[in-house]
Amino acid sequence: MITAKAFSGKSYAVLGLARSGAATVEALLASGARVVAWDRQDVAREPFEGRCELADPLEMDLTGFDGVVVSPGVPLNTHPIKPHAEKFGVPVIGDIELFALARPELPPHKVVGITGTNGKSTTTALVHHILKTAGVPTTMGGNIGLPILAQEPLPEGGVYVLELSSYQIDLTYSLDCDVAVLLNITPDHLDRYESFEAYAASKGRLLGMQSETSSAVVSSSTEAGLKQANDLDQFVAFFDTKNWPEDQSSWPALQGPHNLENAVAARTACGELHLSPEQIENGLRTFTGLPHRMELVTRHEGVLYINDSKATNPDSTAPALAAYPPENGKPRIHWIVGGLPKEDGLGPCEQHLGNIAAAYTIGDAGPRFAELLEPHVHVERAEMLQEAVSRAKASAQSGDVILLSPACASFDQFRDYEARGAAFRQVVAALTGASEEIQSALQAGDTV
Structure with missing residues (x-):
């Protein structure tokens, strides 16, 4: 698992003990942090009995806590945990923020973050596959695969590829992706946001967290996505598939216009990671797709x-x-x-x-x-x-x-x-x- 001395001696409350929440508790305990954990389900709490304090943070005085870590499934617009934590000046964060805080202690590496409304999972799996077939140490996490904190740190030169939903980005403040990919943005999850513009801005925050030396890859397919690239200091590579000249027939698992956007996004991102055209094409050609999805x-x-x-x-x-x-x-x-x-x-x-x-x-x-x-x-x-x-x-x-x-x-x-x-x-x-x-x-x- 990924641990960090930065968490040692600090106090965190973890709300929600499904996969990412359970991995968070394990990583924080292994890092020497004080952890208060809670889930409404008895079966979810059982693995942590006797290992940490089990209490509902909504019923606690959170003075002195360094963060409340919640599942992305917790609706911040309606759940009482955010205003409760704010009363004590405690940030509400997610496991991706903890990963971001642990990065300085990991072997030198890069991070690719991928968001958008449609195509995130395929693009994430495709970038991971291209890197893997090129011999680059890599793993994928976030909204796909194993929780990132549950995975073993990559060796020097590795690349973490993260699929990031808007919910996860809402809980993240310090993730400077070396390459951030923004696909299309279309109306979705509007029960969690006050407007479509607010939802789009949530996606755009992934780019806003980048430093000047990072790179952004942005699709031109939706106006809402393009707006998120305004006034950025880092390099931005825009891509458009409307008049794409190449034949997709050599990419059997990437057929159709929706997959063309995924493929071009992955190709552009891997180019920013300095893979050769031959390495990228080999990955596109041998990609078999996600299970049960084309x-x-x-x-x-x-x-x-x-x-x-x-x-x-x-x-x-x-x-x-x-x-x-x-x-x-x-x-x-x-x-x-x-x-x-x-x-x-x-x-x-x-x-x-x-x-x-x-x-x-x-x-x-x-x-x-x-x-x-x-x-x-x-x-x-x-x-x-x-x-x-x-x-x-x-x-x-x-x-x-x-x-x-x-x-x-x-x-x-x-x-x-x-x-x-x-x-x-x-x-x-x-x-x-x-x-x-x-x-x-x-x-x-x-x-x-």
């Missing part, structure tokens, strides 16, 4: 198998359908769709029906999707996932894409979208012989 399962006999099980509504599925346009006038997508419906109709998916070679309907929503799709595309009523994949494999030709992007919840046949995605992987492996060796070869960029 995840490249394998390429077999020229056919891509894509697991987009996390697409649980038509709005989430539409970008996946848009990502694979026809080639030579021939639609390529064999779309596996259905499950437990969240809404009726095709929604924005209807705009991309010209990309679909055939649809294979499954689950409770299967009959309804078949009715909606049959006037437009060839439909096979498969009912079960295994049958759908089997039929799609029998029909798909080299250059086609077998896409699980159900546009529905999973609960009719699976525990959750992760179980559904895992089942898809297993069926694909059984039908194609996609062993671990094939997966390793694919990640290495070899032809399989």
Whole structure:
């Protein structure tokens, strides 16, 4: 874990003992700090019984405390902890702020911070992958993966890659990212902010914390994002994907305009870290995506198998359908769709029906999707996932894409979208012989 002498002898209250909160308590205790911890759930408090004081900071006199560390899930606009702490002059912070305070004691390193409304997770995982394939010591954390304080410090020359939500940035004051990436900013989480402008400004604070020697990478895709780059002292690299000249076909897990922004952002950020164009391209080419989110399962006999099980509504599925346009006038997508419906109709998916070679309907929503799709595309009523994949494999030709992007919840046949995605992987492996060796070869960029 990451510890720091800077915390020794200091006092912190930690509110919320889920993953990041528990990691925070462990790191502070190991650093020699006094810790008061609290969670409403008995089971969350149990691991710390007898190891630190268990008390609700809302019921305490916080005089002399150095900080109240809260989970990003605590709504600062409505929760009483912030005004309570302010009565005692105590800052309300998060685990990312503690990481920032611990940085001077870590081996020399760099930090890449990535925020925005859409694409944060993919861009974070992609930057991490590019660095890793280039042989750079790296880890990722923040809003993805393990809590950053639970991870082992990187050796000298390492790069920490952090996905940062607006909630996490709201709790951070000292994080000077060597490279800060700001993607698009569109309305979201407005229940936590007084206005869209306030939400956008929260994102922009990541850039505002940087020093003059740092670099910012900013997308031109939204006006709200561009506004956050006004009057900055550091170098700012703007990027725009509207007239991007390069072919994305060599990046199989980064198809579609939404992933183009992620790819260009990652490429620009890694350029600021002085990776070579060859190192960056190798990382883009071998990236397999996040689990269940446009995840490249394998390429077999020229056919891509894509697991987009996390697409649980038509709005989430539409970008996946848009990502694979026809080639030579021939639609390529064999779309596996259905499950437990969240809404009726095709929604924005209807705009991309010209990309679909055939649809294979499954689950409770299967009959309804078949009715909606049959006037437009060839439909096979498969009912079960295994049958759908089997039929799609029998029909798909080299250059086609077998896409699980159900546009529905999973609960009719699976525990959750992760179980559904895992089942898809297993069926694909059984039908194609996609062993671990094939997966390793694919990640290495070899032809399989």
